[in-house]
Amino acid sequence: MDRLVRFCLPLEMQNWLNQYKAPGxxxxxxxxxxxxxxxxxxxxxxxxxxxxxxxxxxxxxYGYTRPxxxxxxxxxxxxALYHR
Numbered sequence: 001m002d003r004l005v006r007f008c009l010p011l012e013m014q015n016w017l018n019q020y021k022a023p024g025x026x027x028x029x030x031x032x033x034x035x036x037x038x039x040x041x042x043x044x045x046x047x048x049x050x051x052x053x054x055x056x057x058x059x060x061x062y063g064y065t066r067p068x069x070x071x072x073x074x075x076x077x078x079x080a081l082y083h084r
Contacts, residue, residue, distance in 0.1 A: 005049070005050055009046070009049065009050075013042065013045065013046055013049075016042050017029070017030055017046075020032060020033045022080065027082055027083070028055075028080040028081060028082050029081055029082070029083065030080065030081040031080045031081075032057075032078050032080070033078055033079050033080065033081070034077070034078055035056070035058075035073075035076045035077055035078055035079055039079075043081065046081075050083075051083065051084035052081050052082060052083060052084055053081070053082045053083070053084045054079050054080070054081060054082075055070075055079060055080045055081075055082060056070070056071045056072065056073050056076035056078075056079045057071055057076060057077065057078050057079060057080060058071045058075055058076040058077040058078065059077070061075070
């Protein structure tokens with residue numbers, strides 16, 4: 001995420017993003033975010049300011065065999081945020 005955009009975000013959003021900061025060599029700007037209602041609410045608030053894309057991550061488990069290319073939101077354990 002651009003440093004100016006991150007600076008202009010409210011402090012609550014900045015602190016939340018700092019918890020899930022992605023390494024500098026990756027395209028994602030937030031990573032390994034637990035798949036919870038509160039985290040989705042915060043992501044929706046950020047999406048109103050910054051165009052983003054969510055990628056859901058998770059492993060296969062009983063009753064769900066994950067395709068190799070993606071993971072459904074319903075079965076995801078975490079997600080990452082990318083610029084759109």
